[in-house]
Amino acid sequence: MSGQPMIEMCRVSKWFGAFQALKDIDLSVAKGEKIVVCGPSGSGKSTLIRLVNALEAHDSGTVIVDGIELGDDLRKIEAIRTEVGMVFQSFNLFPHITVLENLTLAPIWVRKLPKKDADALAMELLERVKIPEQAGKYPGQLSGGQQQRVAIARALAMRPKLMLFDEPTSALDPEMIKEVLDVMVELAREGMTMVVVTHEMGFARTVADRVVFMDQGEIVEAARPDAFFAAPQTERAKLFLSQILGH
Amino acid sequence: MTNAFILRWLRANLFSSWPNALLTIGALWLLWRAVPPLIDWAFLDAIWYAPDSKACRAAAGEGACWAFIADKHRFILFGTYPYDQHWRPALACAVLIGLWIASALRRFWSWRLVPIWIVGLVVVGVLMWGGVLGLPYVENERWGGLILTLLLSTFGLAIAFPLSVLLALGRRSGMPVIQGLCVGFIELIRGVPLISLLFMASVMLPLFLPAGVTIDKLLRAQIAMILFAAAYLAEVVRGGLQAIPRGQYEAADALGLSYWKKTLLIILPQALRISIPPLVNTFIGFFKDTSLVLIIGLFDLLSTIKVSLTEPAWSGFGVEAYLFAALVYFAFCFAMSRYSQNLERELAKPEPGQRR
Ligand SMILES: Nc1ncnc2c1ncn2[C@@H]1O[C@H](COP(=O)(O)OP(=O)(O)OP(=O)(O)O)[C@@H](O)[C@H]1O
Ligand SMILES: [Mg+2]
Numbered sequence: 362m363s364g365q366p367m368i369e370m371c372r373v374s375k376w377f378g379a380f381q382a383l384k385d386i387d388l389s390v391a392k393g394e395k396i397v398v399c400g401p402s403g404s405g406k407s408t409l410i411r412l413v414n415a416l417e418a419h420d421s422g423t424v425i426v427d428g429i430e431l432g433d434d435l436r437k438i439e440a441i442r443t444e445v446g447m448v449f450q451s452f453n454l455f456p457h458i459t460v461l462e463n464l465t466l467a468p469i470w471v472r473k474l475p476k477k478d479a480d481a482l483a484m485e486l487l488e489r490v491k492i493p494e495q496a497g498k499y500p501g502q503l504s505g506g507q508q509q510r511v512a513i514a515r516a517l518a519m520r521p522k523l524m525l526f527d528e529p530t531s532a533l534d535p536e537m538i539k540e541v542l543d544v545m546v547e548l549a550r551e552g553m554t555m556v557v558v559t560h561e562m563g564f565a566r567t568v569a570d571r572v573v574f575m576d577q578g579e580i581v582e583a584a585r586p587d588a589f590f591a592a593p594q595t596e597r598a599k600l601f602l603s604q605i606l607g608h
Numbered sequence: 609m610t611n612a613f614i615l616r617w618l619r620a621n622l623f624s625s626w627p628n629a630l631l632t633i634g635a636l637w638l639l640w641r642a643v644p645p646l647i648d649w650a651f652l653d654a655i656w657y658a659p660d661s662k663a664c665r666a667a668a669g670e671g672a673c674w675a676f677i678a679d680k681h682r683f684i685l686f687g688t689y690p691y692d693q694h695w696r697p698a699l700a701c702a703v704l705i706g707l708w709i710a711s712a713l714r715r716f717w718s719w720r721l722v723p724i725w726i727v728g729l730v731v732v733g734v735l736m737w738g739g740v741l742g743l744p745y746v747e748n749e750r751w752g753g754l755i756l757t758l759l760l761s762t763f764g765l766a767i768a769f770p771l772s773v774l775l776a777l778g779r780r781s782g783m784p785v786i787q788g789l790c791v792g793f794i795e796l797i798r799g800v801p802l803i804s805l806l807f808m809a810s811v812m813l814p815l816f817l818p819a820g821v822t823i824d825k826l827l828r829a830q831i832a833m834i835l836f837a838a839a840y841l842a843e844v845v846r847g848g849l850q851a852i853p854r855g856q857y858e859a860a861d862a863l864g865l866s867y868w869k870k871t872l873l874i875i876l877p878q879a880l881r882i883s884i885p886p887l888v889n890t891f892i893g894f895f896k897d898t899s900l901v902l903i904i905g906l907f908d909l910l911s912t913i914k915v916s917l918t919e920p921a922w923s924g925f926g927v928e929a930y931l932f933a934a935l936v937y938f939a940f941c942f943a944m945s946r947y948s949q950n951l952e953r954e955l956a957k958p959e960p961g962q963r964r
Contacts, residue, residue: 443864453859
C-alpha cells in the first residue's frame with residue numbers, strides 16, 4: 362500500500378439546502394484498502410460515497426480520486442466514473458435489456474470494446490458471480506440476490522480500480538444476503554479497493570482494513586475492525602454497536 | 609339450468625329495479641324502431657352500383673346511394689392527382705400504412721425503426737412528386753383525398769415525434785435557457801387552437817417572408833401541424849420520462865455513460881415504452897385534426913368528399929358522403945385505439961416476459 366491514495370478527501374462539506382449532511386470530512390483510502398462505513402440512518406454514509414463518483418457534488422473541500430480532482434469538469438467526472446464501480450441498495454439494473462446486455466452496455470459504449478470481447482468478458486463475470494445460466498433473462502425474472510450479483514458483475518465489467526457499495530444487502534431477504542456477501546468477500550481477496558456501506562458486522566470483521574463510524578455528518582471514529590468492535594472509543598459508537606449487535 | 613342462469617342474469621343486470629326495467633324497455637323499443645330501417649336503408653334497399661345518379665334519384669331516399677361513392681372513389685382517395693398515375697398515391701398509401709404497422713409490432717421496437725422510417729418517407733416523397741426515375745412530376749397542388757390526409761398525419765407525426773422528444777428532454781434538462789425555450793414553446797402552442805395556427809400559417813406567414821420567397825400552402829399547413837403535434841406529444845413523453853426512477857439515471861451515470869448515451873440507451877427506451885398508449889391516443893386526435901386543413905383550402909379526405917357533393921349530378925347525397933368519411937376515419941382510429949388497448953394490457957403484465 363504505497364504511492365498515491367485511491368481516494369483523498371480533505372475538509373469536505375456537503376449541504377442539502379440549509380442542512381449540512383457532511384461536516385469537514387477527512388478521509389484517505391489507500392489502493393487495495395477495504396473500508397467499511399457504518400453509522401445510524403441519516404448520518405451521511407450514502408452521501409459520503411456518492412461524492413466519490415460525483416453522484417453528489419461536494420460544496421467545499423477537495424475530493425481526489427485516483428489522482429483526479431473532482432470539480433465541475435464533466436469530462437473528468439466521466440473519466441472517474443469509468444474507473445469507479447458502484448453497487449446500489451436497490452440494484453438499479455436496466456429492466457428493458459437482458460442480463461448479458463446489462464453487463465456489456467457500458468464496456469461497448471464507454472470503453473469501446475468490440476461486442477464479441479464484451480460478451481466474453483460478461484460471461485466470465487457471470488461465471489464469477491455464479492449465475493452464467495441467467496445471461497439471457499431480463500432482470501425482472503431474477504431473485505433479489507441474483508439481481509444484486511448481476512449488479513456487481515455489471516460494475517466489474519468496466520474493470521474498475523475502486524468499488525463502492527451502498528448497503529448492497531439491506532434490500533435482500535436473509536437467505537440471499539450470504540450469496541451476495543460471498544461474492545464481495547471473494548472480490549476483496551482478489552485485492553480490489555472497496556468502500557462498503559453496510560451493517561453486516563461479520564463482513565466488516567472478515568474483510569475490512571478499517572471501519573469508519575459516522576454520525577450526524579461527521580466521521581466519529583475510524584479504526585481496525587477488531588479494535589473498533591472490541592473497544593469503541595466514543596459513546597456514540599458504543600450506543601450504535603449495542604443497538605445493531607443487540608438483535 | 610342455463611335458462612335459470614339467463615333469467616338470473618337478466619334480473620340482475622336489466623331489470624334490477626323499476627327505473628332500470630323502464631330504461632331497458634325504452635332502449636329496446638328505440639333499437640327496434642331504429643335498427644331495422646337503418647339496415648333496410650344502408651344495405652337492403654341501397655343502390656350499390658349505377659352508371660349515373662338517375663337510379664339513385666328514382667329511389668328517392670328509400671335506400672342509400674352507395675353508387676355515388678363508387679363513382680367518386682378515385683377522387684375521394686386521390687384528389688385531382690393525374691388519373692393514369694393513381695398507382696403512385698395508392699402505393700404511397702400502402703407504404704405509409706406499412707410503416708405504421710411495422711412500428712406497431714413490438715419485435716421491431718428498436719432504433720432500427722429510424723432508418724426504416726427515413727427510407728419509407730423518402731420513397732413516399734419520390735412516388736408522390738416524381739420527376740425522377742422516369743416518373744412524371746406532379747406538383748403538390750394536385751394532391752388530395754385520403755392520401756393527403758395520410759401524408760399530413762404521417763409526415764406530421766414522423767417529424768413532430770422526434771421534435772417532441774427533444775422538447776421533453778429540454779424541459780427536464782435543468783439548463784435555464786433551453787428549459788425556458790421549451791416550456792415557452794409548449795405552453796404557447798398548447799394555448800392556441802389548431803385552427804388559428806393553420807390560419808396563421810396560411811395567411812400571416814407569407815406576410816413575414818421576404819418578397820419573392822414563397823412556401824407552398826401544403827408545406828405551411830404541414831409545419832403548423834408539426835408544431836401543434838410536437839407540443840402535445842412533448843407533454844406525453846415528459847410524463848413517460850417522469851416515470852423512470854432516479855436509480856436508473858444514477859446507475860447509468862455511475863457507469864460513466866454520457867448524457868446522450870444515457871438518454872438514448874437507458875432512459876428513452878423505457879420512457880417511450882410506457883408512453884406508447886397515451887402517445888397513440890394523441891396520434892388518434894391528431895389524425896382526426898388533419899381534417900381542419902379543409903378550411904385553408906387543402907383537399908384532404910373530407911374536402912374531396914365535400915367537393916364531390918358540389919357536382920350537380922350528385923348533390924343531395926350528403927348523408928352517404930359523410931357517412932363514408934366517418935367510416936374511413938373510424939376504421940383508422942378504431943384500429944389505433946384497439947391497438948393501444950391491447951398494448952396497455954400487455955405492458956401491464958408484471959414481467960417483460962419472453963425474449964424480444
Ligand atoms: N437529495 C437530498 N436532499 C435533501 N436532503 C438529503 C438528500 N439526500 C440526503 N439528504 C439528507 O442528508 C442526510 C444524510 O443522508 P444519507 O443518505 O447520506 O444518510 P445515510 O447515512 O446513508 O442513511 P441511511 O442509513 O438511511 O441510508 C439525511 O439527513 C438525509 O435526509
Ligand atoms: Mg444510505
